[in-house]
Amino acid sequence: MTHDQNRPVGPVSGAAYFGNEVREWRVERGLSQREVGAPARYGQQYVAKVEAGERMASPEFAAGCDQVFGTPEMFARLRDRCAQKGGYPDWFEPYRMLEEKASAVLDYSSGLIMGLLQTEAYAEAIFRKVCPSDTVEQTAAKVGRRLKRRQILKSAQPPLVWVVVDESCLRRRIGTPAVMAAQLAYLIREAQSPSFTIQVLPFDSGAPAWPLSFTLLRFDDNDDEPDILYQETPNSGHVNDSRTVVADATVLYDRLRADALSPEASLDFMHKAMEEWTQ
Numbered sequence: 001m002t003h004d005q006n007r008p009v010g011p012v013s014g015a016a017y018f019g020n021e022v023r024e025w026r027v028e029r030g031l032s033q034r035e036v037g038a039p040a041r042y043g044q045q046y047v048a049k050v051e052a053g054e055r056m057a058s059p060e061f062a063a064g065c066d067q068v069f070g071t072p073e074m075f076a077r078l079r080d081r082c083a084q085k086g087g088y089p090d091w092f093e094p095y096r097m098l099e100e101k102a103s104a105v106l107d108y109s110s111g112l113i114m115g116l117l118q119t120e121a122y123a124e125a126i127f128r129k130v131c132p133s134d135t136v137e138q139t140a141a142k143v144g145r146r147l148k149r150r151q152i153l154k155s156a157q158p159p160l161v162w163v164v165v166d167e168s169c170l171r172r173r174i175g176t177p178a179v180m181a182a183q184l185a186y187l188i189r190e191a192q193s194p195s196f197t198i199q200v201l202p203f204d205s206g207a208p209a210w211p212l213s214f215t216l217l218r219f220d221d222n223d224d225e226p227d228i229l230y231q232e233t234p235n236s237g238h239v240n241d242s243r244t245v246v247a248d249a250t251v252l253y254d255r256l257r258a259d260a261l262s263p264e265a266s267l268d269f270m271h272k273a274m275e276e277w278t279q
Helices: 014-029 033-040 044-051 059-069 074-083 093-101 120-130 136-154 167-171 177-191 243-259 263-278
Strands: 104-109 160-166 196-201 214-218 228-233 236-240
Touching (some): 033 059, 059 074, 093 136, 120 136, 160 167, 214 243
Antiparallel strands (some): 228 236
8 A cells, every 4th residue: 555645643543543544445446535425324424534533434434444445344344443542442433523512412311320421430430330341450440531521621612511310329329429429519519610601400200301421512603513313321422413313303302491490490300419428
């Protein structure tokens, strides 16, 4: 493969490295961006963002590249390695990159408080339970990466964060009672920030409009990114930018917000829950 003279020199992100490889192979084969994206049903704009390193390619796109270029699993393996360069799981990297660019983050937390709002001790308790065989150093590294995501909240133009928290998130003990009290204190503090809106979905609201956690990311009108839905399973995460799917999820989110307590009543509710953890 002939290497492009414009190839970046020095450390680059995993997304940028993968994107450069796709571009070099595409140019060498004389293919258009649309032709490269066709097997996985991705359009020209998506391929352009991958090649520019603005978006980590999906596993489906990498498999499509192997099909187009005739490179059995080469791009699939390369994508996995590149996605891990930031230390996050390969399936989480596409979402993380989009989260950094979003103008609004709309989250429904049905069992655990969303990662972006977790305290260090709360996150550590979760990782220790999920990965009990990890060393102290490995757990600390995972917690550090999770906390690093908060940087988007300190940017010049932080996203609007709207979170619907199921009451179970406030009642389930994660770590010690002191950990829970500190976590709720953090939620209360963030709920009073102009960039945050937090609503509690109480048990007495009945069956929720949707039982599982999910996140919607919205982007400015001048951004080419479509709004996306993100959901996780035990071992993976999935980004979906289908307009129909995102629209349906938005309706569900609006119903969850309608059933939740008002932001003011939610603050009172969280204060009472925090006091219960301190008794």
